[in-house]
Amino acid sequence: MDTAQERTAEQELPYNVFAKACPSRGTLEHVTGRWGALTLGALSDGSLRFNELRRRVDGVSEKMLSQTLHALERDGLVLREAQPTNPPRVDYELTPLGREVATRLLGLIHFVEGRMDDVLEARERYDAARGGL
Amino acid sequence: MDTAQERTAEQELPYNVFAKACPSRGTLEHVTGRWGALTLGALSDGSLRFNELRRRVDGVSEKMLSQTLHALERDGLVLREAQPTNPPRVDYELTPLGREVATRLLGLIHFVEGRMDDVLEARERYDAARGGL
DNA sequence: CCGTATCCCTTACGATACTG
DNA sequence: CAGTATCGTAAGGGATACGG
Numbered sequence: 001m002d003t004a005q006e007r008t009a010e011q012e013l014p015y016n017v018f019a020k021a022c023p024s025r026g027t028l029e030h031v032t033g034r035w036g037a038l039t040l041g042a043l044s045d046g047s048l049r050f051n052e053l054r055r056r057v058d059g060v061s062e063k064m065l066s067q068t069l070h071a072l073e074r075d076g077l078v079l080r081e082a083q084p085t086n087p088p089r090v091d092y093e094l095t096p097l098g099r100e101v102a103t104r105l106l107g108l109i110h111f112v113e114g115r116m117d118d119v120l121e122a123r124e125r126y127d128a129a130r131g132g133l
Numbered sequence: 134m135d136t137a138q139e140r141t142a143e144q145e146l147p148y149n150v151f152a153k154a155c156p157s158r159g160t161l162e163h164v165t166g167r168w169g170a171l172t173l174g175a176l177s178d179g180s181l182r183f184n185e186l187r188r189r190v191d192g193v194s195e196k197m198l199s200q201t202l203h204a205l206e207r208d209g210l211v212l213r214e215a216q217p218t219n220p221p222r223v224d225y226e227l228t229p230l231g232r233e234v235a236t237r238l239l240g241l242i243h244f245v246e247g248r249m250d251d252v253l254e255a256r257e258r259y260d261a262a263r264g265g266l
Numbered sequence: 267c268c269g270t271a272t273c274c275c276t277t278a279c280g281a282t283a284c285t286g
Numbered sequence: 287c288a289g290t291a292t293c294g295t296a297a298g299g300g301a302t303a304c305g306g
Contacts, residue, residue: 013246023253076254
């Protein structure tokens with residue numbers, strides 16, 4: 001048996017992202033994926049329309065933004081509100097669950113942004129040690 | 134000009150992941166990417182050898198694990214320690230910076246795992262509303 | 267304005283085989 | 287054990303055009 005002391009109060013959860021077949025892995029990918037993370041981050045300031053969102057998430061194509069929003073809506077993280085006006089107006093906003101995810105995500109994003117100098121420095125060291133060979 | 138009131142006490146950081154050309158976007162992708170996130174998560178318990186890591190991150194191929202580790206090492210998040218023994222032994226562990234990233238990442242991972250029931254429920258509602266059309 | 271559909275290219279990825 | 291090399295497939299993703 002393994003020393004229970006070592007496993008730091010780990011809950012026996014039904015979902016484990018490290019297991020290949022676990023559905024949580026798919027959701028994590030929606031959340032942390034290239035466009036998913038940025039979309040959730042952008043929406044954390046409040047609701048946005050499709051094209052507003054598209055401008056905030058610099059570089060995303062219509063296709064990928066649409067696809068990303070569908071996945072996040074399906075997972076219950078984003079709410080889509082279409083108003084039957086003309087011209088049409090559609091607002092996207094985070095659900096309560098989505099807000100919790102976005103908060104954690106933004107913590108990570110801001111941390112990475114704040115440490116980019118260290119990262120860039122590490123890269124130079126790595127490249128210097130390897131490129132010189 | 135934009136109303137300064139709207140921008141909620143936002144620091145003027147030199148790096149902004151929402152900008153297409155910012156290097157922080159690349160690092161975020163290494164960290165949150167499919168295998169990057171799981172690798173960092175697996176290493177947060179302590180150092181692991183290549184094949185131990187491979188078993189923990191269920192489903193990763195040798196190629197992708199190797200590639201992922203190189204990217205994380207280059208960004209200064211993972212430390213590689215090779216011992217010139219025979220057979221060779223190589224240990225991977227998180228750097229202090231890597232530990233901070235992994236902590237935030239695990240917070241997100243555990244949160245998602247803990248809310249998977251809500252996510253799965255949301256999916257059923259979504260599919261029921263759409264599949265029935 | 268809000269998307270979907272199509273085309274097409276590039277990258278990611280996995281399987282396998284091989285080297286130190 | 288710890289990887290690298292090569293190959294083929296599958297998915298990601300951008301551009302454009304078009305529909306509601």
